[in-house]
Amino acid sequence: MSLLQIEDLQVSYRRAGHPDVMAVAGADLSVAPGEIVGLVGETGCGKSTLARACLGLLRPSGGTVHFDGAPVTPLGRRPRPAAQRRLQMIFQDPFASLNSRRRVGAQIGDALRLNPSPTTVGEWLTRVGLPESAAGRYPHEFSGGQRQRIAIARALAAQPSLIVADEPIAALDASAQAQIANLLVDLARSEGVSLLFISHDLAIVRQIADRTAVMYLGRVVETGPTAELWDTPAHPYSSALIGAVPRPDGLHRLPDELPGDVPDPASPPPGCRFHPRCPVAFDRCATEDPPAITWQDRTVRCLLHTEGEPLHAIN
Numbered sequence: 001m002s003l004l005q006i007e008d009l010q011v012s013y014r015r016a017g018h019p020d021v022m023a024v025a026g027a028d029l030s031v032a033p034g035e036i037v038g039l040v041g042e043t044g045c046g047k048s049t050l051a052r053a054c055l056g057l058l059r060p061s062g063g064t065v066h067f068d069g070a071p072v073t074p075l076g077r078r079p080r081p082a083a084q085r086r087l088q089m090i091f092q093d094p095f096a097s098l099n100s101r102r103r104v105g106a107q108i109g110d111a112l113r114l115n116p117s118p119t120t121v122g123e124w125l126t127r128v129g130l131p132e133s134a135a136g137r138y139p140h141e142f143s144g145g146q147r148q149r150i151a152i153a154r155a156l157a158a159q160p161s162l163i164v165a166d167e168p169i170a171a172l173d174a175s176a177q178a179q180i181a182n183l184l185v186d187l188a189r190s191e192g193v194s195l196l197f198i199s200h201d202l203a204i205v206r207q208i209a210d211r212t213a214v215m216y217l218g219r220v221v222e223t224g225p226t227a228e229l230w231d232t233p234a235h236p237y238s239s240a241l242i243g244a245v246p247r248p249d250g251l252h253r254l255p256d257e258l259p260g261d262v263p264d265p266a267s268p269p270p271g272c273r274f275h276p277r278c279p280v281a282f283d284r285c286a287t288e289d290p291p292a293i294t295w296q297d298r299t300v301r302c303l304l305h306t307e308g309e310p311l312h313a314i315n
Contacts, residue, residue: 002030003068003162003194004054004087010062011046011053021266023049025218026063028292028299029196031162036185036195038209038226040202040241044262046218047198048092051166054196055089056080068161085114088160090184092167094147098139104150105135111157124153128183145176152184162194169204177201181208202245206230214238217273218265224298232313234300236278239314272303280304280314 011024024046031037039047052058054065059074066072067087073080091097099107108121122132128149139147148168155163165184169177181197185208188195199205205212206226213223214237222235233239243256260277263269269276275285282303290301295311305311 001032001069002066003033003035004029004031004196005066006030006050006054006063007066008063009050009053009060009065011049011058012061015266019266022218022268023265024053024060025265025268027215027218027220029213029220029223031194031196033161034189034192034194036188036197036208036210038205038212039196039198039215039220040200040205040212041215042241042258042262043200044265045215046265047200047215048166050215051089051164051196051198054164055087056084057089085158086161088155088158088163090148090151090155090163090165090168093171094144094151095139097151098147098154100139103136103138104142108135108150108154108157111154115159117159119157121157124157125150127156127187128153143176144172145180148172148176148180149183152180152187156187156191156193159191160193162196163188164196164198166198167200168197169199169201177204202241214241217262217268219273219301221274221302222298222300228298232311234298234305234311234314235274235302236280236304236314237274240277240279272301 006027006029009024009027013021013023015021027050041047053060056072056074064071067084070083072084105121108124121135125132125134130146130149169180172180181204197209209226212226212229213220214235216237222238229238230242233242240258244258271287272285272290275281284303288303290303292299292301293305293307298311300311304314
């Protein structure tokens, strides 16, 4: 049974005098207990909108989101249901997500009060690599990487079952990105917490995720075990993203460049949404919306595959 189950999720934004923007247009995704799932895709593909809908920060316009078997309630003026407090989020910008007027110890203490445990604020600060004395300081007194460590401590102190990490390393400098990603994964595994790790950095996701989901223009176009998806991508978009990752192989090869830009989600192309940029598109791609095809533990939306037959690599 999945801990987080997203089915046909749709999230739209209204614009006065303009067509609605369907940021998430029928996405399917699941996260099992104890699993780390990486969600990747270009900027503008709907990853962050999906993340906020998972937490109830946005109200879906269609589809369902279930956490631990119960529907996720969109947040309003009432407190979140107690069972859903075990669903936590780490945001991209820790300076914006932390309260600048409160000491960090008080903010981690809020999380501890949600699910009382013998663990103290000081112990959580130590576990994320900060001194216990940091509890008495304010967020502006820390670097970006240190603030994200505090955000991780606050999320884990609530004893969650699942953490949604929305681009948690994107705002950090290169030297801190790998450290924070590894810290988050190590703590999640040691605590038995599931993790939905959202990123545009496939190299990081390849190292940390058990399973990877690829999102394009509001839909998840491919999912599968990370190693298999990386070695044999079954969707042309997955193949293009992998080809764009720099490789330090000493051969001085430049990464492949994916032509074009993500289309306007308010006016998506007909048929397969990727076909205007796809190097292997054919006539049907411009008119037919590809269904989800599943083979063993992999799923892909591409007309190059047939239901009931093994998926093959698209290179």
